[in-house]
Protein backbone atom coordinates (compact mmCIF):
# COMPACT_ATOMS: atom_id res chain seq x y z
CA UNK A 291 0.00 0.00 0.00
CA UNK A 292 1.02 3.64 -0.10
CA UNK A 293 2.66 5.38 2.86
CA UNK A 294 -0.43 7.33 3.93
CA UNK A 295 -2.52 4.14 4.01
CA UNK A 296 0.13 2.40 6.14
CA UNK A 297 0.32 5.36 8.52
CA UNK A 298 -3.45 5.43 9.03
CA UNK A 299 -3.60 1.66 9.59
CA UNK A 300 -0.80 2.05 12.16
CA UNK A 301 -2.72 4.84 13.88
CA UNK A 302 -5.81 2.60 13.91
CA UNK A 303 -3.79 -0.22 15.53
CA UNK A 304 -2.51 2.32 18.05
CA UNK A 305 -6.08 3.37 18.74
CA UNK A 306 -6.93 -0.27 19.52
CA UNK A 307 -3.94 -0.60 21.88
CA UNK A 308 -4.20 0.07 25.65
CA UNK A 309 -4.42 3.74 26.47
CA UNK A 310 -1.54 3.33 28.94
CA UNK A 311 0.88 3.26 25.98
CA UNK A 312 2.18 6.81 25.55
CA UNK A 313 1.65 8.31 22.09
CA UNK A 314 0.25 4.97 20.93
CA UNK A 315 -1.24 6.29 17.69
CA UNK A 316 2.01 8.00 16.63
CA UNK A 317 4.01 4.90 17.58
CA UNK A 318 1.63 2.73 15.56
CA UNK A 319 1.82 5.02 12.54
CA UNK A 320 5.64 5.27 12.57
CA UNK A 321 6.15 1.52 13.03
CA UNK A 322 3.68 0.80 10.27
CA UNK A 323 5.51 3.10 7.85
CA UNK A 324 9.03 2.02 8.84
CA UNK A 325 9.51 -1.02 6.52
CA UNK A 326 9.64 1.34 3.55
CA UNK A 327 12.56 3.31 5.03
CA UNK A 328 14.99 0.82 3.53
CA UNK A 329 13.45 1.66 0.17
CA UNK A 330 14.87 5.20 0.21
CA UNK A 331 18.34 4.29 -1.24
CA UNK A 332 16.60 2.50 -4.11
CA UNK A 333 14.32 5.49 -4.85
CA UNK A 334 17.24 7.91 -4.76
CA UNK A 335 19.37 5.71 -6.99
CA UNK A 336 16.65 5.20 -9.59
CA UNK A 337 15.72 8.88 -9.35
CA UNK A 338 19.35 9.81 -10.00
CA UNK A 339 19.63 7.36 -12.91
CA UNK A 340 16.42 8.61 -14.55
CA UNK A 341 17.02 12.32 -13.90
CA UNK A 342 13.86 12.58 -11.84
CA UNK A 343 12.94 15.75 -9.98
CA UNK A 344 14.66 15.73 -6.57
CA UNK A 345 15.81 12.17 -7.38
CA UNK A 346 12.29 10.95 -6.67
CA UNK A 347 11.20 8.61 -9.49
CA UNK A 348 7.56 8.33 -10.52
CA UNK A 349 6.00 4.83 -10.80
CA UNK A 350 6.57 4.93 -14.57
CA UNK A 351 10.33 5.09 -13.94
CA UNK A 352 10.11 1.76 -12.11
CA UNK A 353 8.02 0.20 -14.89
CA UNK A 354 10.52 1.42 -17.51
CA UNK A 355 13.57 0.26 -15.53
CA UNK A 356 12.87 -3.25 -14.21
CA UNK A 357 16.65 -3.78 -13.89
CA UNK A 358 16.35 -1.99 -10.54
CA UNK A 359 15.02 -5.27 -9.12
CA UNK A 360 18.49 -6.76 -9.54
CA UNK A 361 20.31 -3.75 -8.12
CA UNK A 362 21.63 -4.03 -4.55
CA UNK A 363 19.55 -1.07 -3.38
CA UNK A 364 16.38 -3.13 -3.98
CA UNK A 365 17.63 -5.76 -1.52
CA UNK A 366 16.85 -3.37 1.34
CA UNK A 367 13.19 -3.40 0.40
CA UNK A 368 13.18 -7.20 0.17
CA UNK A 369 14.88 -7.42 3.55
CA UNK A 370 12.49 -5.12 5.42
CA UNK A 371 9.44 -6.82 3.85
CA UNK A 372 10.52 -10.34 4.80
CA UNK A 373 8.67 -12.20 7.53
CA UNK A 374 12.04 -13.68 8.53
CA UNK A 375 13.38 -10.16 9.16
CA UNK A 376 10.29 -9.37 11.23
CA UNK A 377 10.56 -12.57 13.27
CA UNK A 378 14.33 -12.67 13.69
CA UNK A 379 15.23 -8.97 13.98
CA UNK A 380 12.20 -6.79 14.72
CA UNK A 381 10.48 -8.97 17.33
CA UNK A 382 13.67 -9.74 19.33
CA UNK A 383 14.54 -6.01 19.18
CA UNK A 384 11.11 -5.03 20.53
CA UNK A 385 11.38 -7.66 23.27
CA UNK A 386 15.00 -6.92 24.19
CA UNK A 387 14.53 -3.15 24.40
CA UNK A 388 11.23 -3.63 26.24
CA UNK A 389 9.34 -1.63 23.64
CA UNK A 390 5.61 -2.00 23.39
CA UNK A 391 4.41 -5.01 21.31
CA UNK A 392 2.34 -2.44 19.42
CA UNK A 393 5.46 -1.64 17.36
CA UNK A 394 5.91 -5.26 16.27
CA UNK A 395 2.22 -5.61 15.39
CA UNK A 396 2.14 -2.36 13.40
CA UNK A 397 5.31 -3.38 11.52
CA UNK A 398 3.73 -6.74 10.65
CA UNK A 399 0.62 -4.97 9.36
CA UNK A 400 2.79 -3.26 6.74
CA UNK A 401 4.13 -6.55 5.37
CA UNK A 402 0.68 -8.17 5.35
CA UNK A 403 -0.90 -5.19 3.56
CA UNK A 404 1.87 -5.10 0.96
CA UNK A 405 1.27 -8.75 0.01
CA UNK A 406 -1.93 -8.13 -2.01
CA UNK A 407 -0.90 -4.64 -3.13
CA UNK A 408 2.25 -5.48 -5.13
CA UNK A 409 1.77 -7.53 -8.27
CA UNK A 410 3.86 -9.21 -10.97
CA UNK A 411 7.61 -8.71 -10.75
CA UNK A 412 6.99 -6.04 -8.08
CA UNK A 413 5.44 -8.58 -5.71
CA UNK A 414 6.68 -9.06 -2.15
CA UNK A 415 9.00 -11.96 -1.32
CA UNK A 416 7.67 -12.70 2.18
CA UNK A 417 10.24 -15.44 2.79
CA UNK A 418 13.23 -13.49 1.43
CA UNK A 419 16.14 -14.44 1.02
CA UNK A 420 14.16 -17.27 -0.57
CA UNK A 421 13.12 -16.01 -4.01
CA UNK A 422 9.45 -16.81 -3.76
CA UNK A 423 7.14 -14.07 -5.03
CA UNK A 424 3.68 -13.94 -3.54
CA UNK A 425 1.75 -12.35 -6.38
CA UNK A 426 -0.67 -9.65 -5.31
CA UNK A 427 -3.69 -8.34 -7.20
CA UNK A 428 -2.93 -4.67 -7.70
CA UNK A 429 -0.12 -2.10 -7.44
CA UNK A 430 -1.01 0.36 -4.73
CA UNK A 431 2.59 1.59 -4.69
CA UNK A 432 2.00 3.09 -8.16
CA UNK A 433 -1.19 4.97 -7.24
CA UNK A 434 -1.49 8.65 -8.07
CA UNK A 435 -2.32 11.26 -5.45
CA UNK A 436 -6.05 11.10 -6.13
CA UNK A 437 -6.14 7.31 -5.62
CA UNK A 438 -3.98 7.57 -2.49
CA UNK A 439 -6.37 10.08 -0.94
CA UNK A 440 -9.47 8.15 -2.04
CA UNK A 441 -8.40 4.77 -0.64
CA UNK A 442 -6.94 6.27 2.52
CA UNK A 443 -10.45 7.22 3.60
CA UNK A 444 -11.00 3.53 4.46
CA UNK A 445 -8.39 3.22 7.27
CA UNK A 446 -9.20 6.80 8.32
CA UNK A 447 -12.84 5.81 8.76
CA UNK A 448 -11.84 2.65 10.71
CA UNK A 449 -9.64 4.78 12.97
CA UNK A 450 -12.44 7.29 13.58
CA UNK A 451 -14.92 4.50 14.28
CA UNK A 452 -12.57 2.87 16.78
CA UNK A 453 -11.93 6.24 18.39
CA UNK A 454 -15.67 6.60 18.96
CA UNK A 455 -16.10 3.01 20.15
CA UNK A 456 -13.20 3.22 22.62
CA UNK A 457 -15.26 5.61 24.73
CA UNK A 458 -17.67 2.75 25.44
CA UNK A 459 -17.11 0.51 28.40
CA UNK A 460 -17.38 -2.84 26.62
CA UNK A 461 -14.57 -2.19 24.16
CA UNK A 462 -12.00 -1.03 26.73
CA UNK A 463 -9.08 -3.16 27.91
CA UNK A 464 -9.66 -4.42 31.49
CA UNK A 465 -6.88 -2.16 32.77
CA UNK A 466 -8.69 0.89 31.42
CA UNK A 467 -11.94 0.31 33.23
CA UNK A 468 -12.88 1.89 36.51
CA UNK A 469 -11.91 -0.39 39.42
CA UNK A 470 -15.61 -0.68 40.25
CA UNK A 471 -16.37 -2.05 36.79
CA UNK A 472 -14.03 -5.01 37.35
CA UNK A 473 -15.90 -6.27 40.40
Ligand SMILES: [Zn+2]
Nearest residue numbers: 291325326404
Ligand atom coordinates in the same frame (compact mmCIF):
# COMPACT_ATOMS: atom_id res chain seq x y z
ZN1 LIG B 1 6.13 -1.54 1.81
